[in-house]
Amino acid sequence: MTAPDSSPVEDVWAPLRRTTQARIGLGRAGNALPSRRVLEFKAAHAAARDAVHDPLDVDAFSGHVDALGFGTPLHVRSLAESRSEYLRRPDLGRAPADLSGLPTAGPGHGADIGIVLADGLSPRALTDHGTGLLAALVEELGGYRLAPPVIATQARVALGDHIGAALGVGTLIVVIGERPGLSVADSLGIYLTHLPRLGRTDADRNCISNIHPPDGLGYRSAARTTAALVAGARRLGRSGVALKDTSRAQLAGGPDPITA
Template sequence: MRAFTPARIALGRAGHSQTTDTVLAFGLAHAQARDAVHAPLARAAIGQALEAAGFARLDAHSAAADRQQYLRRPDLGRRLDPASRARLAAARAVPGPDVVFVIADGLSAVAAERHALPLLQAVRPLLPGWRFGPVVVAEQARVALGDEIGAEMGTLQVVMLIGERPGLSSPDSLGIYLTHGPRVGRTDAERNCISNVRPQGLSYAEAAARLAFLLRGALALGRSGVDLKDDSGPALPPPGQS
């Protein structure tokens, strides 16, 4: 069983206690999860990597001034600060893009730094002919910040690539949230979520295939969320088949 899961099962014991290596491993995992929550987003490095990969980018910041305020005031993480609102509005194109991707720290900046760009590179070839807006790199961001970003940029759909709440075996899990027709006030029921994107969870290729399917489905349906089902099936063929 232990060969097939990172879950803490069949740990063994030393007398009536856990083994020393088990206790130390738990302490390390807990420290990694705490560090992931408080780590700052490497915005400049992400921006350089995006530009090197051929993506235009813009920077944005929520109304939460710093990490402590972000953690204590979730509402501030859902709205842009005035400078970012003006910057995004100035970059608005006519006609608007089909989709804008947002790379956001969320509760794990490490996840955004490690997995957002590989996912973007995997999904771009799956959407030929689509108009991509600049990738927005957002700090102190909650999921709903994408609604205001999308509205300011006049995009048809917005996709948040955001660090998920760390677990004791996954401090770098990336979440994907798709919203069709973004505007302030959208609810979570109006979004589609793909979670646990990382090499030890959902692969980039599988996540990209599901996301492309949902983007095309939302465009055809005219909405996202509970009315849009992921019937994409497996992205890759079984082993041994072309």
């Protein structure tokens, strides 16, 4: 009787796993997943929960932002008084508790661009990537007048409309922690709104997502795309569904497809 072959089985999924964070080819142990894969899943789930619930250290983050040297950051809180309330009441995360600390006259008022750094559904993402992305944005947007940066906590994207309107900026950029998944817990998104004001909807915004180097979009690439969208929005007079990303076409030397 021939002994069974005990040599290792080639893992045909290994090359694909190096190109994606998706869980593919997990294998099996009897009728279940291998213990290692089950433990990896539980660890990813725990990381996603922690990313949602761990609060942003505003003082420490403000210090990092201030060190960039383009303005002392201001702080705005939403009407959500706790993380639990923020998760249960998205509407409260879209409205400010108080905007009296924002400048209404003098330097910053009427600036070309305002930048809001919001904790969103992943304060961890803002902690990990917010300063690096902000530095890249400031460099790419060097030709514009920038309002003082604003840190927003317990914040949804639409909170930026209140802040942008109060600052009187022409274009608002909201950098926000994206909802964690089971493969990425520290991803940032950018939402750009031209002429921000109350009543703007998602159709009035442009989004750049999945910013979390080295596995996701890099800071420089995200900042260049944002700068191209800002330039397009200012020429077109609006953002959202009418505005297209021009950065790739410009790099290729092609036409500038601002609108569809």
